[in-house]
Amino acid sequence: MLAPQRVWWQPLSRMERSWVIVAFVLCLFFTAMMPFWFVVGRQNVPVTTYRVDPKVYEQVVNDFIAEYKVDEINGIPVVEPPPGGEIYMLARQWQWSPILKLKKGETYKLHLSSTDILHGFSLQPTNMNLMVMPGYDYVAEITPTQVGEYAIVCNEYCGIGHHLMVTKLIVTD
Amino acid sequence: MAVATMPAPSAKADFRTCPVTGLKVDLAAERLIIVNAVAAVVFLLIGGFYALLLALTRWQAIHLLPADWFYRVLTGHGFDMLVAWIVFFEVAGLYFGGAVMLNARLVAPKVAWLAYILMVVGAVLVNVMTLVAPFDQGAVMFTSYVPLQAHPLWYLGVILFAVGALVAVFIFFATIITAKKERTYEGSMPLVAFGLMAAAIIAVYTLLSGAVAYVPTFLWSIGILPSIDPAFYRNFFWSFGHPAQQINLAAMVAIWYGLAAVTVGANPVNEKLSRFAFILYLFFINLGSAHHLLVDPGYSFAWKATNTSYAMYLAVLGSLIHAFSIPAAVEVAQRRRGFTSGLFGWLKNAPWREPGFSTLVISMVLFGFIGGTTGVVIGTEQINLLAHNTMRLPGHFHATVVAGTTLAFMGFSYYLIPLIFRRKLRLVSWASWQPYIFGLGMALVSIGMIVSGLQGVPRRHWDITFSGAPIDVTLPGATQISLAIMGVGALIAIVGGIMYLAVILASVLTGQKEEARRLTLVMSDQNPLVEHALPNVGKEPEGKESPRGTLVIGVIFIVTFMIYYLSNWWLLGRGWFIR
Ligand code: HEM
Ligand SMILES: [Cu+2]
Ligand SMILES: [Cu+2]
Numbered sequence: 001m002l003a004p005q006r007v008w009w010q011p012l013s014r015m016e017r018s019w020v021i022v023a024f025v026l027c028l029f030f031t032a033m034m035p036f037w038f039v040v041g042r043q044n045v046p047v048t049t050y051r052v053d054p055k056v057y058e059q060v061v062n063d064f065i066a067e068y069k070v071d072e073i074n075g076i077p078v079v080e081p082p083p084g085g086e087i088y089m090l091a092r093q094w095q096w097s098p099i100l101k102l103k104k105g106e107t108y109k110l111h112l113s114s115t116d117i118l119h120g121f122s123l124q125p126t127n128m129n130l131m132v133m134p135g136y137d138y139v140a141e142i143t144p145t146q147v148g149e150y151a152i153v154c155n156e157y158c159g160i161g162h163h164l165m166v167t168k169l170i171v172t173d
Numbered sequence: 174m175a176v177a178t179m180p181a182p183s184a185k186a187d188f189r190t191c192p193v194t195g196l197k198v199d200l201a202a203e204r205l206i207i208v209n210a211v212a213a214v215v216f217l218l219i220g221g222f223y224a225l226l227l228a229l230t231r232w233q234a235i236h237l238l239p240a241d242w243f244y245r246v247l248t249g250h251g252f253d254m255l256v257a258w259i260v261f262f263e264v265a266g267l268y269f270g271g272a273v274m275l276n277a278r279l280v281a282p283k284v285a286w287l288a289y290i291l292m293v294v295g296a297v298l299v300n301v302m303t304l305v306a307p308f309d310q311g312a313v314m315f316t317s318y319v320p321l322q323a324h325p326l327w328y329l330g331v332i333l334f335a336v337g338a339l340v341a342v343f344i345f346f347a348t349i350i351t352a353k354k355e356r357t358y359e360g361s362m363p364l365v366a367f368g369l370m371a372a373a374i375i376a377v378y379t380l381l382s383g384a385v386a387y388v389p390t391f392l393w394s395i396g397i398l399p400s401i402d403p404a405f406y407r408n409f410f411w412s413f414g415h416p417a418q419q420i421n422l423a424a425m426v427a428i429w430y431g432l433a434a435v436t437v438g439a440n441p442v443n444e445k446l447s448r449f450a451f452i453l454y455l456f457f458i459n460l461g462s463a464h465h466l467l468v469d470p471g472y473s474f475a476w477k478a479t480n481t482s483y484a485m486y487l488a489v490l491g492s493l494i495h496a497f498s499i500p501a502a503v504e505v506a507q508r509r510r511g512f513t514s515g516l517f518g519w520l521k522n523a524p525w526r527e528p529g530f531s532t533l534v535i536s537m538v539l540f541g542f543i544g545g546t547t548g549v550v551i552g553t554e555q556i557n558l559l560a561h562n563t564m565r566l567p568g569h570f571h572a573t574v575v576a577g578t579t580l581a582f583m584g585f586s587y588y589l590i591p592l593i594f595r596r597k598l599r600l601v602s603w604a605s606w607q608p609y610i611f612g613l614g615m616a617l618v619s620i621g622m623i624v625s626g627l628q629g630v631p632r633r634h635w636d637i638t639f640s641g642a643p644i645d646v647t648l649p650g651a652t653q654i655s656l657a658i659m660g661v662g663a664l665i666a667i668v669g670g671i672m673y674l675a676v677i678l679a680s681v682l683t684g685q686k687e688e689a690r691r692l693t694l695v696m697s698d699q700n701p702l703v704e705h706a707l708p709n710v711g712k713e714p715e716g717k718e719s720p721r722g723t724l725v726i727g728v729i730f731i732v733t734f735m736i737y738y739l740s741n742w743w744l745l746g747r748g749w750f751i752r
Contacts (some may be wrong), residue, residue: 012444015501016446019727022727024490026731027487030553031486034553040557041745043558045558046180047472047473078278117318118318118321120561125649129468136403138471140751145750156562157314163635163641164642164643166697
């Protein structure tokens with residue numbers, strides 16, 4: 001524990017050397033996995049982002065809802081957009097809007113933004129999570145691969161009503 | 174083992190000579206170590222009480238607190254534990270490593286007191302505002318993500334605390350530079366002090382990033398700045414918040430080396446390698462802040478992948494080196510004492526009742542097998558999609574900063590009490606059991622959280638039954654079980670925490686004053702540091718002395734790691750397509 005004696009910069013022993021090599025190879029493997037998956041994987045983190053004024057975004061979402069609204073559940077509009085199009089989700093304290101009806105196997109451009117503070121987009125039980133921020137329009141190309149009813153909950157703390165902030169995503173054939 | 178030599182009396186400072194180590198102890202440093210350690214323990218006590226309330230609330234079957242108190246207490250727990258307990262303890266550690274271990278005087282003790290007062294005032298301010306400010310300005314989580322706006326005094330508290338900590342770090346640097354100049358020790362700096370120095374260097378750029386995040390935010394909260402960009406804040410917050418964790422890491426590893434030396438007389442087999450590993454931390458760990466931003470809008474894949482992997486997982490390489498060096502040092506020391514039978518005879522004959530030793534093993538195992546593996550996995554760019562803001566995160570860091578760092582600090586403090594407080598340790602059998610109980614509890618807490626997170630349970634969430642929400646949401650029923658595991662683990666860990674506090678308080682308040690005393694183990698009168706420590710230098714461990722057992726443990730670790738890592742890719746591959 002005290003000062004090391006004499007020379008401590010002796011060469012590594014054989015066992016140490018092999019451990020360092022194994023460890024380093026492991027690190028290289030971890031490093032390589034990310035670009036590998038970026039090229040061949042089907043699940044990658046979206047990168048497309050635009051700056052957006054929260055008021056403008058709210059207007060865009062309202063127009064989107066008005067155009068494709070088919071129903072309403074407990075005050076939340078249900079929207080069925082044409083397959084393969086741009087779709088919008090708005091986060092605010094403490095609601096997600098709207099409820100989306102999507103087709104399995106179609107690819108949609110999902111826009112996410114907030115009009116007040118940070119929220120967390122969390123699709124369950126698929127378990128897909130993205131940050132939602134005011135001022136940033138985050139665009140994810142998503143393709144539902146199973147039919148069913150999914151929940152979207154908020155998983156970034158956003159105040160006292162954080163746990164009330166849920167909506168639905170319905171996928172049909 | 175080289176012993177530090179007595180310095181010629183240099184600048185004015187009052188010393189006593191420690192009868193145990195022969196080191197000169199600067200009395201001003203000693204007092205500062207004591208007050209910082211006391212503050213640390215007080216915040217551990219408060220944070221631990223909060224932990225109990227939180228765990229009993231998230232254990233959905235009990236659901237103790239109402240929403241507002243849950244979020245306030247959560248904010249307080251995060252700050253008191255992660256910031257106050259850890260940093261106060263680290264400051265005590267820096268003064269110990271800088272002044273006492275190097276046999277030197279503490280530079281500018283008055284300034285060190287000022288730093289202490291700033292930190293205390295800051296921490297108290299944050300605690301009070303968290304509880305009494307209007308809900309939205311108090312319950313902001315210790316991260317206080319803009320545009321959530323805390324009370325100005327809350328930010329002021331954080332800033333005061335950080336300034337105090339920065340001053341303490343500079344006092345440490347001044348102390349080690351003075352020690353070098355005044356030649357208070359011979360040869361190279363001891364490894365433990367070297368590790369602390371690595372921690373301190375990281376602390377400087379960490380705290381500077383903190384200033385970039387907090388000072389504008391404070392100005393915004395009092396209306397001087399019109400707005401703060403939320404992405405800017407998150408970026409700088411994590412340039413502060415992430416490396417801060419690596420300070421804990423470096424300090425914890427330094428303590429691991431210390432515990433190995435104290436309890437079985439282990440010396441690193443190769444000091445060069447251990448020091449190199451600390452240097453890897455220095456250079457690469459600050460990149461890791463990006464792993465908090467992996468699913469944030471606005472960053473490119475290349476930027477995230479480069480940073481989240483610490484260039485090429487080079488900081489992880491540092492940890493993997495320590496993960497081998499420390500057990501290998503223990504194994505070689507044990508084998509040289511004659512415990513050479515089989516692969517693990519050295520382990521079987523280890524001092525398992527000695528809290529320093531059990532702490533070392535439990536802290537390393539839980540940190541490595543749970544904390545380290547899960548950390549690399551959730552920090553992988555794409556896999557973060559599955560994990561971000563779920564309970565897998567608190568599961569990860571309760572294995573690292575609690576089962577790893579906090580436990581290591583606890584175990585280490587049993588040895589500091591006789592040295593610094595000059596009191597005989599009391600309740601030694603409690604001390605002997607405490608690491609096992611706390612470790613078992615935290616293992617269950619971490620695993621319960623991780624399994625809950627895998628099923629989608631969000632972190633920082635008051636009610637996962639979503640009662641009152643406009644839409645019915647049910648998470649898988651097994652979450653009830655995993656959250657209960659977390660809750661039971663929390664109760665066990667709390668018992669372990671109380672035992673720790675009882676030992677410390679009983680010893681400090683009622684322990685027998687003891688001046689002349691050899692540095693002995695807690696559970697026996699031996700002093701492995703002197704009796705067993707054989708210099709490793711010049712003699713490579715060979716044949717029966719070579720650390721074969723450690724190599725086997727290492728291989729088991731890598732296999733477990735790969736299984737968990739690859740199964741997460743498999744899990745990701747089953748998800749919806751997203752780009
Ligand atoms: C008996 C020991 C402990 C138990 C049972 C415990 C339990 C918990 C629980 C239940 C949460 C809430 C998780 C959530 O809802 O997101 C939490 C959060 C947290 N804990 Fe602990 N904890 C303990 C000790 C510690 C220690 C010693 C530290 C740090 C050194 C720590 C650091 C944190 C942090 C940073 C958070 C996150 C706060 C946030 O999300 O803002 N905990 N803990
Ligand atoms: Cu929200
Ligand atoms: Cu929320």
